[in-house]
Amino acid sequence: MLLRGRVEPPALAWSLRLGMVVVTVSTVAVYLMVQSTPAQETAADPRPDSPYLGGMPYIGAHTVGPPDGGPGMVVTNFSTVGGDWRVAHFVGVHSLQALILLGLLLTLGPRILGPRHRTALVWIAAAFCLGLTGILTWQAHRGQPFTSPDAATGLALTALAVATTVSTAAVFLLRAGVFCVPPARIPRALGATVPDTDHGAAGLPCPRLREPGHWCGGAGRVGVTRQSPVRRAVPGDPGSPS
Incomplete structure (x- = not known):
């Protein structure tokens, strides 16, 4: 047990x-x-x-x-x-x-x-x-x-x-947010998979690596970023500046 x-x-x-x-x-x-x-x-x-x-x-x-x-x-x-x-x-x-x-x-x-x-x-x-x-x-x-x-x-x-x-x-x-750890390297016991609300509670994006799923520190808490990937505008795409 x-x-x-x-x-x-x-x-x-x-x-x-x-x-x-x-x-x-x-x-x-x-x-x-x-x-x-x-x-x-x-x-x-x-x-x-x-x-x-x-x-x-x-x-x-x-x-x-x-x-x-x-x-x-x-x-x-x-x-x-x-x-x-x-x-x-x-x-x-x-x-x-x-x-x-x-x-x-x-x-x-x-x-x-x-x-x-x-x-x-x-x-x-x-x-x-x-x-x-x-x-x-x-x-x-x-x-x-x-x-x-x-x-x-x-x-x-x-x-x-x-x-x-x-x-x-x-x-x-x-x-302290000096570096971040990719999720693949976080042991499951330390919380490799956590609810999306964890990072929202931390209220801070990944301070160094702006990639989804990195474990970082800030304001005494840690969280896993789940930022949406940023799609670069390509000329010719609908909505892209001409």
Whole structure:
């Protein structure tokens, strides 16, 4: 119902939907946590009558590399000497709360942005959370402590931050009317098809590209222009100046 039902306002609806997607993806770390480690398999009791499943007293670990119970961070106890699956799971689960809070702030805050701009910002934030969860899972898989990222992890985090910043800036430039987006490039979730009254409410034509169907900003709103094509007068046509 959450994914297919119509929920208003759109920014809050998409914050809920995308938050659930990020949470679902973060459960990959939980699956990896409950897998047996090489050390556990080596120490397994090979006897058929072993009282333990697979001959192992316990299966799984949240630390990659060193055994569980080593040095950890304050409060969270995330490992500082090896990879830790809990970091990626923590970020993924709490992304749901962060996205919902963002959706509420965009919906209830000052109406600086139009509805499609607010929805676009939610999508960008969700992509950032999903990318960060993936990078942290990759970091833990390599047995690398969260507090000591290597060059590859740092480069991935930098690329994610730059992409998020550029995308966010593009939304605000779009709102300011610096450029327009053709309708073919507007995701359906952001309102590629909207009623004709939307642009009439904005009250402004496309500021840069005078072509039908462009998504543009103005007066805090956006709209899709549906201007009638202008037909040039051709000599000899009825009504054309001679």
